[in-house]
Amino acid sequence: MRKGVTIRDVAKAAGVSIAAASTALSGNVSASTRVSGETRERIRNVARELGYVPPPPARGLKTRKAGAIGGVLPYVHAFGDQNPFCRGVMAGVVEQAITEQQNILLFTAAAEDGKTPVESGIVSPRVDGLVIVLPRPGTSLLEHCRRKQFPYVTVVHDPMPDECSVNADDYHGGRIATQHLIELGHRRIAHLVGTPHIATSRQRRAGYEDALADAGLKVDERFVVEAGFDWSDGVRGLDRLLSLPPDVRPTAVFAANDLCAVGVLKRMQELGLRAPDDLALVGFDDTWLAETTDPPLTSVHMPILEMGMTATRLLMAQMRGEEIPVPQVRLPVSLTVRSSSGASPQSEFNVDNSRSI
Amino acid sequence: MRKGVTIRDVAKAAGVSIAAASTALSGNVSASTRVSGETRERIRNVARELGYVPPPPARGLKTRKAGAIGGVLPYVHAFGDQNPFCRGVMAGVVEQAITEQQNILLFTAAAEDGKTPVESGIVSPRVDGLVIVLPRPGTSLLEHCRRKQFPYVTVVHDPMPDECSVNADDYHGGRIATQHLIELGHRRIAHLVGTPHIATSRQRRAGYEDALADAGLKVDERFVVEAGFDWSDGVRGLDRLLSLPPDVRPTAVFAANDLCAVGVLKRMQELGLRAPDDLALVGFDDTWLAETTDPPLTSVHMPILEMGMTATRLLMAQMRGEEIPVPQVRLPVSLTVRSSSGASPQSEFNVDNSRSI
DNA sequence: CGTCAGTGATGAAACGGTTCATCACCATTT
DNA sequence: AAATGGTGATGAACCGTTTCATCACTGACG
Numbered sequence: 001m002r003k004g005v006t007i008r009d010v011a012k013a014a015g016v017s018i019a020a021a022s023t024a025l026s027g028n029v030s031a032s033t034r035v036s037g038e039t040r041e042r043i044r045n046v047a048r049e050l051g052y053v054p055p056p057p058a059r060g061l062k063t064r065k066a067g068a069i070g071g072v073l074p075y076v077h078a079f080g081d082q083n084p085f086c087r088g089v090m091a092g093v094v095e096q097a098i099t100e101q102q103n104i105l106l107f108t109a110a111a112e113d114g115k116t117p118v119e120s121g122i123v124s125p126r127v128d129g130l131v132i133v134l135p136r137p138g139t140s141l142l143e144h145c146r147r148k149q150f151p152y153v154t155v156v157h158d159p160m161p162d163e164c165s166v167n168a169d170d171y172h173g174g175r176i177a178t179q180h181l182i183e184l185g186h187r188r189i190a191h192l193v194g195t196p197h198i199a200t201s202r203q204r205r206a207g208y209e210d211a212l213a214d215a216g217l218k219v220d221e222r223f224v225v226e227a228g229f230d231w232s233d234g235v236r237g238l239d240r241l242l243s244l245p246p247d248v249r250p251t252a253v254f255a256a257n258d259l260c261a262v263g264v265l266k267r268m269q270e271l272g273l274r275a276p277d278d279l280a281l282v283g284f285d286d287t288w289l290a291e292t293t294d295p296p297l298t299s300v301h302m303p304i305l306e307m308g309m310t311a312t313r314l315l316m317a318q319m320r321g322e323e324i325p326v327p328q329v330r331l332p333v334s335l336t337v338r339s340s341s342g343a344s345p346q347s348e349f350n351v352d353n354s355r356s357i
Numbered sequence: 358m359r360k361g362v363t364i365r366d367v368a369k370a371a372g373v374s375i376a377a378a379s380t381a382l383s384g385n386v387s388a389s390t391r392v393s394g395e396t397r398e399r400i401r402n403v404a405r406e407l408g409y410v411p412p413p414p415a416r417g418l419k420t421r422k423a424g425a426i427g428g429v430l431p432y433v434h435a436f437g438d439q440n441p442f443c444r445g446v447m448a449g450v451v452e453q454a455i456t457e458q459q460n461i462l463l464f465t466a467a468a469e470d471g472k473t474p475v476e477s478g479i480v481s482p483r484v485d486g487l488v489i490v491l492p493r494p495g496t497s498l499l500e501h502c503r504r505k506q507f508p509y510v511t512v513v514h515d516p517m518p519d520e521c522s523v524n525a526d527d528y529h530g531g532r533i534a535t536q537h538l539i540e541l542g543h544r545r546i547a548h549l550v551g552t553p554h555i556a557t558s559r560q561r562r563a564g565y566e567d568a569l570a571d572a573g574l575k576v577d578e579r580f581v582v583e584a585g586f587d588w589s590d591g592v593r594g595l596d597r598l599l600s601l602p603p604d605v606r607p608t609a610v611f612a613a614n615d616l617c618a619v620g621v622l623k624r625m626q627e628l629g630l631r632a633p634d635d636l637a638l639v640g641f642d643d644t645w646l647a648e649t650t651d652p653p654l655t656s657v658h659m660p661i662l663e664m665g666m667t668a669t670r671l672l673m674a675q676m677r678g679e680e681i682p683v684p685q686v687r688l689p690v691s692l693t694v695r696s697s698s699g700a701s702p703q704s705e706f707n708v709d710n711s712r713s714i
Numbered sequence: 715c716g717t718c719a720g721t722g723a724t725g726a727a728a729c730g731g732t733t734c735a736t737c738a739c740c741a742t743t744t
Numbered sequence: 745a746a747a748t749g750g751t752g753a754t755g756a757a758c759c760g761t762t763t764c765a766t767c768a769c770t771g772a773c774g
Contacts, residue, residue: 004481006730017754022732032734034752053478057414057423058730061759066414068462068483076455080448080662084441087448091436094463098433101468103479105425106451106461121410122460124361125760126425231649262649269651292588292619294626294651305437363760374724379762389764391722415760418729482730 005052014039014046021047025054056103060125068103069315070117070127072141074134076108084287085229085257085304086133089155092308093131100316109134109141118144129319131155131311135198153315155307158199164318164327166311170200173300173333174207177254177282180298180335182215184342186252186280190223192237192264194256201256204284208254223250227260234263242271252280252341258289261297265340276342286336298341301334362409371396371403378404382411413460417482425460426672427474427484429498431491433465441644442586442614442661443490446512449665450488457673466491466498475501486676488512488668492555510672512664515556521675521684523668527557530657530690531564534611534639537655537692539572541699543609543637547580549594549621551613558613561641565611580607584617591620599628609637609698615646618654622697633699643693655698658691 011021016039024035024043035043047053056067071093073079078086090106097104105127107117117123118141123130129151132141137158145152152164159165174191181189191208194201209219222244227237234255241250255261261283268275275281275295283290286301310329317324337343368378373396381392381400392400404410413424428450430436435443447463454461462484464474474480475498480487486508489498494515502509509521516522531548538546548565551558566576579601584594591612598607612618618640625632632638632652640647643658667686674681694700 004730007732008730018731019733019754019756020752023753026732028732030733032736033732036752039752051476051478054731055478055482057417057482058759059732060414061418061730061761062732064759076452079451079455080445087444088437091444094436095433098436098463098465098468103483104463106455106463108455111455111458119408121408121412125412125414126460231645266649266651288588292623294623361760365760375761376724376726376763377722380723383762385762387763389766390762393722396722411761415729416762418731418760419762421729 005050007052007054010043010047010050010052013050014043016043022054025052026059066126066128068105068127069097069312069319070105070107070123070130071097072107072109072117072130072132072134074109074136074139078108079106084259085285085302086135086156088287088304089133089308089311092305092310093133093155093312094308095305096309096312100312102312102316109139116141116144118148118150124148124150129153129315131308131315132157133308133311135195135200137198151315151318153311153318155311156200159328162327164314164324166307166314166329166331167199168302168307168331169333170203171207171210173284173302174204174254175211176207176333176335177284177300178208178211179215180337180341180343181252181254181280181282182211182217184252184280187217188220188223188248188250189217189252189254190225190241190250191254192225192227192234192256192260194227194229194260196226204256222248227256229257229260231259231263231266234260234265235267236263238264238267250279252282254282254284256284258283258285258287258297258299260284261299261340262289262293265293265297275340280342281340283340290336290338293340295340296338298338298343299336301336303331303333306331362407364409364411367400367404367407367409370407371400373400382409383416423483423485425462425484426454426669426676427462427464427480427487428454429464429466429474429487429489429491431466431493431496435465436463441616442642443492443513445644445661446490446665446668449662449667450490450512450669451665452662453666453669457669459669459673466496473498473501475505475507480507481505486510486672488665488672489514490665490668492552492557494555508672508675510668510675512668513557516685519684521671521681523664523671523686523688524556525659525664525688526690527560528564528567530641530659531561531611532568533564533690533692534561534641534657535565535568536572537694537698537700538609538611538637538639539568539574541609541637544574545577545580545605545607546574546609546611547582547598547607548611549582549584549591549613549617551584551586551617553583561613579605584613586614586617588616588620588623591617591622592624593620595621595624607636609639611639611641613641615640615642615644615654615656617641618656618697619646619650622650622654632697637699638697640697647693647695650697652697653695655695655700656693658693660688660690663688 007021011018020035021043023033024040060066071090094104131153133155134157154165193205225237225240227233283297283299286299290297290299364378368375377392378400380390381397417423428447451461488510490512491514511522550562582594582597584590640654640656643656647654647656
């Protein structure tokens with residue numbers, strides 16, 4: 001049916017052998033395979049005229065390269081659900097892949113039949129490497145990749161010693177969020193922890209605790225609530241904190257992320273409370289959400305898109321066999337101060353000022 | 358290096374010919390190619406033991422099937438930017454594809470070199486069909502697909518007469534949003550139009566105008582503001598409306614979408630105005646945003662994820678050569694009433710009630 | 715008993731490229 | 745003049761599968 005123009009047609013039209021056409025088009029001349037500059041141009045022109053471009057799958061059969069990379073999210077629903085984080089990272093992966101002219105396939109860490117994409121054999125001939133966005137620990141996917149020596153980079157995942165990975169500095173993020181609240185005079189600072197046991201949550205929490213310790217404040221276990229990353233977790237988390245006796249209630253909350261902070265704000269509004277006067281609030285991720293809430297949310301800025309893009313670049317370098325100077329990347333975070341934390345415009349100005357000096 | 362187990366190994370281990378192994382594993386027996394049930398089982402067991410599964414690219418060389426579909430967004434940045442709509446649809450596409458065991462590749466309608474993925478030759482051998490999410494009109498991509506007879510389905514795009522497409526009933530959405538405001542007693546109802554000239558915007562607007570006409574109200578051109586789908590467009594749109602003399606200002610606004618409505622709310626809060634008392638507000642899309650704003654947003658519910666999933670199902674059916682009863686799908690929308698429009702719980706109850714009767 | 719039909723399995727030719735080994739040709743060198 | 749070496753191009757093998765054409769075998773039938 002759809003015939004499609006093959007390299008044979010190009011060779012015939014240019015009056016050369018198939019071998020010559022192949023070398024001219026693929027561009028890699030070896031010691032024994034040469035094409036003169038003039039002939040190469042002629043072949044290329046013919047190819048352009050005929051609209052021919054070598055199909056990657058056929059080419060891959062011999063070269064053992066797929067010319068594509070894969071992006072992996074933990075589960076099928078991660079593509080559609082609310083939390084914009086993983087999807088945002090994947091958007092960065094996709095953008096960078098397309099920019100680098102790499103085709104990109106999408107997978108999940110485990111399919112319905114419980115098999116990883118590596119096991120089920122679709123990965124190896126289809127893609128040359130994987131960017132794995134996997135907040136949760138332990139999947140057999142990683143083992144499979146390692147065993148088959150399949151190139152991969154993890155994102156938001158605790159890396160093994162010799163593994164390529166991209167993370168943000170969650171620890172520092174937790175630290176500066178907490179410090180900010182301390183500097184504003186707060187002493188009873190609560191933290192809504194994200195999904196427990198995942199690296200991101202643990203590190204943000206560690207930053208929070210260390211910042212308190214540095215300021216000579218004790219960590220009050222009642223102020224540390226294991227909530228989650230959803231906005232409903234913010235609602236529940238706040239209720240939990242408000243169940244404490246009024247005289248020991250926190251005066252400030254460092255939320256697991258923006259979505260969680262939005263939940264806190266929502267519940268506050270229902271209760272007639274107002275940030276920052278009744279409760280100072282800091283979020284995490286600094287998504288566009290933070291700009292639109294009332295009041296706008298002070299938030300730790302995460303380079304979400306950057307993380308995905310960096311991971312793709314890292315993978316490509318790895319696949320090219322380059323030596324990677326820093327295989328375990330940790331991208332910097334910063335604090336975007338808005339009014340939910342109660343910093344006056346004056347102090348906000350100071351912050352900017354001190355930064356530029 | 359990475360040898361990989363081939364069908365040869367399986368055939369040898371099972372003590373049969375390659376042809377037998379191939380037929381046993383691919384499952385399609387023709388008149389001249391048979392394998393006894395017992396032999397087939399043996400071959401399959403060996404294959405499972407060796408962890409062999411036929412690699413799609415090699416197979417595709419002969420069968421001319423890629424075993425994968427492609428998803429197309431308008432431009433590279435659509436993967437990363439704020440508006441969750443296109444990305445949400447694509448999430449549905451991806452989810453459904455993975456559920457149906459189809460590999461999915463991601464493309465953009467035009468790459469940096471100005472070529473469509475069809476022209477650049479990656480599409481044809483790589484994927485068997487395309488789901489094209491393309492709010493804007495006219496791309497050469499569609500022409501290319503038609504010329505090459507390449508299967509595709511468009512989403513949120515004005516379909517040609519014989520084209521498969523998935524849309525939501527934007528017209529009806531505009532209508533019920535406006536009707537709702539009319540029923541609440543409003544007579545001066547404004548509409549912030551989304552990006553002009555795209556089908557979605559036009560139809561929502563038509564629904565708005567027809568609803569007004571049905572109620573015997575005239576369309577006041579000053580109330581129809583071409584804004585856009587971003588939240589900043591909501592901010593600007595409201596300012597535009599508030600620049601009207603106080604006695605002819607609208608009392609209600611039907612916003613282009615939720616994001617736009619969020620912008621309106623934000624500006625209102627800055628000006629000390631309050632929905633619904635100072636201005637009733639209705640959004641569109643009913644994303645999770647609508648639940649978290651203050652006040653929660655009455656919004657037209659769009660089946661975003663469904664649209665993507667439906668498109669994928671339609672494409673798969675088309676690729677299987679099935680006759681498609683309704684090639685141009687228009688999914689229903691509904692109104693989710695929350696407090697931003699000023700409907701009292703009582704009247705909300707009535708709405709539900711009248712619906713269930 | 716010879717022919718025929720059906721079953722189960724196989725060899726070999728695709729599919730569309732890449733690349734190694736080989737060769738013809740011509741200009742230098744010994 | 746013969747040997748050498750570099751350049752440009754080619755035939756053929758190969759990548760891993762599918763599938764057509766062919767064949768051996770077994771029973772059934774006239």
